[in-house]
Amino acid sequence: MSFTRTPEPPYYAVIFTTMRVNDPNDGYAEMSERLEKMVCDQPGYIGMESVREKDGFGITVCYWIDEASITNWKNNLEHQVAQEKGMADWYKNYFLRIAKVERDNETI
Secondary structure (H helix, E strand, O other): OOOOOOOOOOEEEEEEEEEEOOOOOOOHHHHHHHHHHHHOOOOOEEEEEEEEOOOOEEEEEEEEOOHHHHHHHHOOHHHHHHHHHHHHHHEEEEEEEEEEEOOOOOOO
16 A cells, blocks of 8 residues: 555545444445546546454545545445445444645655
């Protein structure tokens, strides 16, 4: 995994914190892979960083140029199907936050 190269602020971060249901055959991995490929073609998309612990806890941060781009991705039909499936079957708990990044500092 590598860090996302972000532009000069401001830009936006969508932070998705989840606790997965442990069922390796529930279609989650396939949908996740498909969405990761799709999101790269979305206008305003910058990049993504994601981690998942063995116990199912995960955090994904997806970076966007502006709020309109976030809304357009939220309204994508295949993404909506994944959202519904996630709420119904894939996540025990989840939390979504949207933040405007006004400053960043690369320390590498």
